[in-house]
Every structure is written in structure tokens, then in C-alpha cells.
Amino acid sequence: MRRVAIGLVFPFAVVVLWELLGRAGLASEDGFSRPSLVAVALAKSLADGTLLQQTGETFISAVIGLLIAAVTAVATGAVLGLFRTLERVTTLTVEALRPIPSVALIPVALLVFGFGQNMSVAVVAFACFWPMLIITISAVRGIDPRLIEVGRMMGFSLATRIRKFALPAALPGIMVGFRIASGIAIVVAVTVEIAANPRGLGYGMIVAQQSLHADLMWATLVWLGVVGWFANWGLLALERRWLRWFWTQREA
Amino acid sequence: MMRRAAWAAASLAFLVAVVLAWKLVADAKLVNPMFLPAPDRAFATLAGWIESGELWDPLSKTVWRMFAGWIAASLAGIALGAAIASSRRARDLFAPSVEFLRPLPASAVLPPAALLLGLSDTMIVSVIAFGTVWPILLGSIHGFKALDPRLTEVARMLRFGPLQRMFKFQLPNALPEIFAGMRVSLALALILTVVAEMLSSQPGLGHMVLVAARAFRSADIFAGIFVLGVLGFLTNSLMQYLEAYLLRWRPAHSGG
Numbered sequence A: 001m002r003r004v005a006i007g008l009v010f011p012f013a014v015v016v017l018w019e020l021l022g023r024a025g026l027a028s029e030d031g032f033s034r035p036s037l038v039a040v041a042l043a044k045s046l047a048d049g050t051l052l053q054q055t056g057e058t059f060i061s062a063v064i065g066l067l068i069a070a071v072t073a074v075a076t077g078a079v080l081g082l083f084r085t086l087e088r089v090t091t092l093t094v095e096a097l098r099p100i101p102s103v104a105l106i107p108v109a110l111l112v113f114g115f116g117q118n119m120s121v122a123v124v125a126f127a128c129f130w131p132m133l134i135i136t137i138s139a140v141r142g143i144d145p146r147l148i149e150v151g152r153m154m155g156f157s158l159a160t161r162i163r164k165f166a167l168p169a170a171l172p173g174i175m176v177g178f179r180i181a182s183g184i185a186i187v188v189a190v191t192v193e194i195a196a197n198p199r200g201l202g203y204g205m206i207v208a209q210q211s212l213h214a215d216l217m218w219a220t221l222v223w224l225g226v227v228g229w230f231a232n233w234g235l236l237a238l239e240r241r242w243l244r245w246f247w248t249q250r251e252a
Numbered sequence B: 001m002m003r004r005a006a007w008a009a010a011s012l013a014f015l016v017a018v019v020l021a022w023k024l025v026a027d028a029k030l031v032n033p034m035f036l037p038a039p040d041r042a043f044a045t046l047a048g049w050i051e052s053g054e055l056w057d058p059l060s061k062t063v064w065r066m067f068a069g070w071i072a073a074s075l076a077g078i079a080l081g082a083a084i085a086s087s088r089r090a091r092d093l094f095a096p097s098v099e100f101l102r103p104l105p106a107s108a109v110l111p112p113a114a115l116l117l118g119l120s121d122t123m124i125v126s127v128i129a130f131g132t133v134w135p136i137l138l139g140s141i142h143g144f145k146a147l148d149p150r151l152t153e154v155a156r157m158l159r160f161g162p163l164q165r166m167f168k169f170q171l172p173n174a175l176p177e178i179f180a181g182m183r184v185s186l187a188l189a190l191i192l193t194v195v196a197e198m199l200s201s202q203p204g205l206g207h208m209v210l211v212a213a214r215a216f217r218s219a220d221i222f223a224g225i226f227v228l229g230v231l232g233f234l235t236n237s238l239m240q241y242l243e244a245y246l247l248r249w250r251p252a253h254s255g256g
Helices: A002-023 A035-047 A050-082 A084-097 A102-113 A117-141 A145-153 A158-195 A200-210 A214-251 B002-027 B039-052 B056-086 B088-101 B106-117 B121-145 B149-157 B162-200 B205-214 B218-246
Strands: none
Touching: A002 A035, A002 B088, A035 A050, A035 A214, A050 A084, A050 A117, A050 A158, A050 A200, A050 A214, A084 A117, A084 B002, A084 B218, A102 A117, A102 A158, A102 B162, A102 B205, A102 B218, A117 A158, A145 A158, A158 A200, A158 A214, A158 B106, A158 B162, A200 A214, A200 B106, A214 B088, A214 B106, B002 B039, B039 B218, B056 B088, B056 B121, B056 B162, B056 B205, B056 B218, B088 B121, B106 B121, B106 B162, B121 B162, B149 B162, B162 B205, B162 B218, B205 B218
């Protein structure tokens, strides 16, 4: 409790200093809107629903892109993890595609989908695919080979073997990949909106900036931080609960 | 040795097959050529850029911004991290703020920066520095914090001054974590450079590919993406090489 209080001292000091500088006229109102004005703008934007609508747009793009990436990456990763030969053969291709910065795909997504949700979804899916693929491959490869052998001996088809043996055993690893990817998803969704896509929280900040509404811009930024923090916290809690369920199931 | 060569050849063959498949799909016009140019067209565009020298100006500007911002972030991150890790009180005071700011999208700094600094080169480099400092700062805090108490003891016995202790024990001890942070930040720096160039219309690779998209020149886009991919690959390899070289004294370097 005491440590939390100490941790709050610094942000609190920054806010107070900012407010005082603003009131004394030392920080330009056009850029550094005072915290009190930012709070008013935040409340107003929350009340009229703009902020919530933008949050919805950003999150839906992030979630759809994340899910597309999760499904494709886990399926591909399970196959590549189970068959060492395939994995080795595709290594160079994966290593050639992976370093492409996700935002480099914004122009392609813009060309193919035009402005709108699908453009964000495509870039988010590309960005989330690679970390999940790599983690799934290593999680599947880390499974006890005897388990896979049992599945093969029992004459199960490949699909059943993946579903019943490989995926459950690799799930804890895959969950870690999912959490990493979900952080990436929100960041990329906001980034696409800032760079090109006229929707969501990212664009909301750009519009506020270009129309010189510094208070609204800072309010959106603060809101984004709060929402992102809670999303991360929620995912951590979910993962912990889910993993506990997973281990107790296993022991039973 | 032979087997490794065989795998490498198979891996290369697969990549070539993928490019050939891309060419077949594009030539058969299975996908609208406005979206997907044939690979040879994209490479011809790239060759044209190299020949005419058109590529160097945007490429050098992008690389310069990326490294300027990243190096500034590295220096600031290492120094601040060492300061924050040096005392328990400083850690309690600042670490929670760092943890809170870290998940914030780095690109979210762009609108405030554009408002305060205008659409300039300074703005882009500042955004890259501010956006990429967090992984380095966190790595530095953890790295400096994790000094084995026995080493502190040794430093005291040897009567090291604070500077000697810093450069002989603490910094080498923190380096692996700092490098891990710097590698994450370098990838982030490239992303931020591209986004900032797209937003600010400053000449650079990011601006170049976005303009190509607006003019529906798909071959230009793919050539640009190829250059960005190579840049991402080269910078990451460079960092890995540097890391392995500078940490070669570590007895059990796990390559992590």
C-alpha cells in the first residue's frame, strides 16, 4: 500500500506542476493544455459518446485482427511444430517475411480494402501472426514426443492428433503468445488509425491535434493509456485464471 | 555439414517456389494486378530506383532518423535506468510510472509531438526517441538492480569507488538486459519512423510507399516493402551480431 502511494507521487507532481505552469502562463495553452481542462474535455467526450464510439472502433479492429492471426498462426504453427521437415524448409521464408515492419503493409491494406475497419484488421492480423506463429511452433515442439507417438499408434488422423494431443499440451505456451499478441494488436490498431485510417481513437487524436484542440487530444491520450492498462490487466487475470483451471483439469 | 547445406538449399527452394507461385497468381490475374504486382515488376521498379539513385535520398533519411532516435533513446534509457535502479527509493518513486507508460502505443506520442514541434525532422526523431526508450529503460532498471550481492561485497573489499564499481561490475552485469531492450527498441524504431513519415509527409520510405498507394502504383509499394523488410532484417542481424560480440566474455552465453 505504501509503495503504491510512493509510486503515485511522481505522476501527481507532474500533473500539479503542469497545472501551475499552465496557470502562470509559462506553458503554451495551444500545446500543453492544463490538466484541469484536459479532465473537462475527457468528461465531455465521454458524456457525448464520441470517445466510447472511437474506443469501440479501435477495439473491434484489434480483436478481429487478433483472432484471425490467432487461428491462422496456431493452425500453421501446430503443423510446422509437429513436422520438423516442414519447419526447416519454411524457415527462410518465415525469416524473410517476419522482419517486415507491420506498418509497411498499411499502403497495401489501403489499396485493397480502402479506408475502414478491414484495413486495420488486415495490418493487425499480419503484425500478430508472427509472434504467435513462433511461440506456437516452439510450444508444440516442446511437447513430450511420446504423447504424439501414442496418438499415432492409436491410429488417429492428423487433425485429431493436433486437436486432441498437440494443442492441449501446447496451450500454456500458446496463451503466452496470445497475450503478447493482444498487446501488439491494440498498439497496431491505434498506429494504423494515426497513420492513415480515419476512424477510432488514433484518428480522434489526429483530428483533435489538427483542429488545435489540445485539451481533447491529451484527454484521448490519457483515455488510451487507461483503457490499454485495463485491457492488459484483464488479460493477465484471465490468463492466470485460465491456466489454473488448465492445471487442475490436468491433475484430475 | 552436408546436411545443413541440404536443409539450407531446401529452405531456399521453398522461398523460390513461393515467389514463383506469386508470379503465377499475378500473371494469371487471379488477383487484381492493381493490388498484387508480379514479383518481377516489383523488382524491376526497385532496380530502376537503384539505377536512377532515386532510392538513396528516402532510404538514407529513414535510416538516419531511425538510428538518431534509437541512439538517443539508448543513452537516455541506460542512464535513467542506472539512476532509477541505484536506490530503492528512486525505484519506488519512478518504476510504477514507467510500468504504466510502457503499454501505451508508442505511435500515440505522434499527435502531441506534431502539435508541439510541428511536422519536422526534429519531431520525428523525438517521437522515435521517446517511443523506443521504454524497453531500454526497463531492461536497464532490471539489469542494474540484479547485481549479485557478493559482487557488491567484492567491490567493497577492493575499495572501488562508485565509478569503478559502475564500469567494472554494474554495467557489464546489466548489459545483457540492456541489449535485449535495445533490440526490441530497434525494431520499434523502424516502425515509428515509417509511421511518422507517413503522418508528416517528410521525405522517407514511409512517405514514399503511402504516396505510391494513393497513386495506385502497387509495384512501387511492394518494392518499398521489400526495402523496409531488408532494412528490418539487416538492423536486427546487426544488433544480434553486436550483442554476441560484446557479450562474448560471458561464460554461459545462452544466445537468448
